[in-house]
Amino acid sequence: MTVLVVGARGSIGSRLAARLRADGRTVRATVRDELDITAPDGFEDVLKDVDSVFLYATRGDTTPFLAAARSAGVRYAVLLSSPASYEAAEYRGPIGRIHRLNEERLAASGIEHTVLYPSWLATNARRDWSAAIRAGAPVELAYPATQISPIHPGDVADVAAELLTHPAHRGRTQIVTGPVSMRLDEAVAVVGDTLSRAIEVRPIGREEAVARREPWLSEEVLASLLDSAAAGVGHPAPLTNAVERITGRPARPLREWVAENREAFAGQSVGKEK
Numbered sequence: 430m431t432v433l434v435v436g437a438r439g440s441i442g443s444r445l446a447a448r449l450r451a452d453g454r455t456v457r458a459t460v461r462d463e464l465d466i467t468a469p470d471g472f473e474d475v476l477k478d479v480d481s482v483f484l485y486a487t488r489g490d491t492t493p494f495l496a497a498a499r500s501a502g503v504r505y506a507v508l509l510s511s512p513a514s515y516e517a518a519e520y521r522g523p524i525g526r527i528h529r530l531n532e533e534r535l536a537a538s539g540i541e542h543t544v545l546y547p548s549w550l551a552t553n554a555r556r557d558w559s560a561a562i563r564a565g566a567p568v569e570l571a572y573p574a575t576q577i578s579p580i581h582p583g584d585v586a587d588v589a590a591e592l593l594t595h596p597a598h599r600g601r602t603q604i605v606t607g608p609v610s611m612r613l614d615e616a617v618a619v620v621g622d623t624l625s626r627a628i629e630v631r632p633i634g635r636e637e638a639v640a641r642r643e644p645w646l647s648e649e650v651l652a653s654l655l656d657s658a659a660a661g662v663g664h665p666a667p668l669t670n671a672v673e674r675i676t677g678r679p680a681r682p683l684r685e686w687v688a689e690n691r692e693a694f695a696g697q698s699v700g701k702e703k
């Protein structure tokens with residue numbers, strides 16, 4: 430039984446491939462140069478002997494890949510989606526639309542599958558805050574009081590590994606969250622505590638956040654993220670016991686991911702994320 434891990438350079442994909450290998454599974458781990466699941470054809474070799482597949486939600490059309498997977502005998506897939514797919518503040522926006530389209534295509538393929546909905550990935554702390562922290566500058570937050578439930582990417586990977594190799598928890602969806610709900614500025618404080626550094630937070634307004642938009646983020650996507658953050662102010666982030674129920678051990682706290690990745694915030698070397 431071969432498990433195909435698409436996106437094995439990704440934060441979750443790389444952990445998943447490593448975890449499956451450590452468990453003694455036969456893994457085919459591909460990067461986009463080897464397997465682009467939005468390509469029109471050419472999937473036969475990569476799908477040979479594959480029983481189950483891990484998929485990221487992608488921007489292009491995955492219909493030909495999914496049809497090829499079905500024909501090749503793939504029996505089960507895990508799709509990493511996002512709560513943006515269904516949350517009131519986001520599902521009509523671009524992030525929601527992309528994730529829903531991926532879910533719809535997978536459902537239409539006829540392959541049995543589980544859609545994973547992880548909460549706020551701890552890796553966002555690196556993506557969004559590490560440059561300021563390395564520079565000793567304040568972390569600027571629009572909606573600092575919005576509540577999140579940071580999840581360790583390894584917990585998402587472990588849930589996916591379990592689903593891909595055992596049928597017991599193969600529900601249609603699994604909402605996987607971190608162990609606690611906290612404000613965004615409290616999450617920054619956790620990073621500071623773990624690094625033993627005082628990190629200043631500077632609240633900024635929505636207009637300022639829009640003005641400071643990173644070039645890789647489209648205006649439409651940023652607006653959707655800000656809408657989601659606004660909706661989370663004053664409301665605890667949803668929590669589930671999915672990580673513990675599926676993997677048999679509790680979800681890891683944010684400080685554990687920060688401790689594993691402290692060099693990303695230290696400014697000495699920007700090593701590859703663990």
Ligand SMILES: NC(=O)c1ccc[n+]([C@@H]2O[C@H](COP(=O)([O-])OP(=O)(O)OC[C@H]3O[C@@H](n4cnc5c(N)ncnc54)[C@H](OP(=O)(O)O)[C@@H]3O)[C@@H](O)[C@H]2O)c1
Nearest residue numbers: 436438439440441460461465466467485487511547549550
């Ligand atoms: N950020 C959050 O808080 C959050 C919350 C809920 C859900 N999510 C979901 O989780 C994802 C992030 O997970 P992550 O951190 O593990 O992502 P990541 O590190 O950015 O990795 C994404 C992977 O997807 C692969 N990929 C993209 N398009 C592809 C294609 N057409 N064919 C094959 N591979 C393709 C990329 O491959 P290459 O590296 O080879 O290009 C990359 O390895 C988000 O995109 C979102 O869908 C995020």
